[in-house]
Amino acid sequence: MAARRAGIADVAARAGVSVGTASKALNGRGSLREETRARVRAAAQELEFAPSTVARSLLTGRTFTVGIITTDSYGRFSIPIMRGAEDALGLGEMLAFLCDSRDDPIREQHHLRRLLERRVDGVIVAGRRTDARQPVGANLPVPVVYALAPSAGELDISVTSDERGAARLAVDHLVRTGRRRIAHITGPHSHSSSRERAAGATQALAAHGLELVGEPWFGSWSEAWGRFAVSQLLRTHPDVDGVFCGADVIARGATDALREAGASLPMQVGVVGVDNWGVVAEAARPPLTTVDLGLQEIGRRAGELLLEAIDGTPAPGIHIVPGHLVVRES
């Protein structure tokens, strides 16, 4: 074990005051005679008193810890969000407890209770869908920031992705590269992301005086769906020259089906995905051009907003982080 360091009790003893008085003197709170405060500070200096975090917590009432509750047991979404949050929180000297709720509301409440028992200074709740969710609790003693899945509570603080903007980035790229007959294949209609990206694609095409080729193809977030949808799309619209896919996994299935149908990519048909998920986007043939939703930046903003809320300046509302296009070869 490391050599014993001076504690608050040693400082108190040297200054000839009680531990409570020493604590008040060092944290600047309470009413004390200035002479007493000075004597305690001198004692602290003489003993090279450097409060441990535990002691600092007792002095300031803060623990310099936050909780991150993720609902994303797979990790695809939570890892970049956590990394961004860690960046922001690290600058504030905070450490983060990680709890995985595995999409189970009972686990979520259990983790929340444990975090509050530990007197965390705040909580980030990270989702994996952009659908609004119920708040994690009411009248909580510490601030909460929702990342990716915004809270339905009006006064809550949320950070999420720019779904319509992502569709606009994809469509603008397809139009810029000369595509005019653009189809849209995406995830389940029940997901807000699918509906918003489809609406964004329609809007963006309209701004260019264009319309989607056929209705949006709602299905699932899978390669198999991308392959199947393309095989059917080629029956009804063999002249399609651009496909905006709501996810990289769909885009990867779409490129496989197009290539296997004899289409030359990207000369004949351009494909754009959403996610910039390396293992999928980089291994596709050709590697996928895709919209990166900025998950790490969403985590960073969530961390910053939490620090601001802890410092007494909360910024309620839904904060939107813009994505960016990553151009590869599709």
Added chain:
Amino acid sequence: MAARRAGIADVAARAGVSVGTASKALNGRGSLREETRARVRAAAQELEFAPSTVARSLLTGRTFTVGIITTDSYGRFSIPIMRGAEDALGLGEMLAFLCDSRDDPIREQHHLRRLLERRVDGVIVAGRRTDARQPVGANLPVPVVYALAPSAGELDISVTSDERGAARLAVDHLVRTGRRRIAHITGPHSHSSSRERAAGATQALAAHGLELVGEPWFGSWSEAWGRFAVSQLLRTHPDVDGVFCGADVIARGATDALREAGASLPMQVGVVGVDNWGVVAEAARPPLTTVDLGLQEIGRRAGELLLEAIDGTPAPGIHIVPGHLVVRES
């Protein structure tokens, strides 16, 4: 804020003793008259004194927190390890601080210092390769358990995967399904996992009186390598009827190249991967039969071993967690 709960100072005041005496009385340490101890306990009961974790820390000298330092910025390996560790630690009422070292030794040391400052009760260091690594520090004040990447320190506690066993599971499956001309395509020779899996495959084949078709193909952990290696393998050994791939991404590239060369899978050629990485294994055509290395179990064992070490019964050495075969259609 929640209603104020009784603190140790309130208990001390009610019992008419100092805070230090109250603390000694409640944690059972130090020499006190039995009458004093009883009076403090009665006061604690009357005030419904339930020590916060911070207070419990002061009473027991433990913080009931551990640190998990991951080197795996992508998250493919660390997420299941963390989830397993959380399961084990949660049963011990521990919460885990997550720190991502991003494979940077300076960040790793920085995180370690921050964790020790926070007086964590122990640390898990999770790697993403099975190559032995240098210990994170010497004479640390708390126990450390290494997960996946074992420590080179002889007295350290490590948990890792069964690399030769994984190869045996794959080869036995191929032989059981009638394959006799089995090739091996894997990652870089510089990685211990590649060398061990290749050695394990050779051993397992020998147990069946067989040899590898050609030398092991060392390359990279990528689909492109799997495709390229198969294209060359078919030139030199067109009669190959089984391919054991050192990773699912390699196996996915291999199945694509075999299918595109006109081979019927799995009738003509059987393919087995390693990792059971859903997004790759399930989307392959056909879905991959693969060896799951049990990363979550590795995390769980690491958590258990850390709790045992914290409780004073460390189990030094390298603990091997067996994998299991996941049979799909390849």
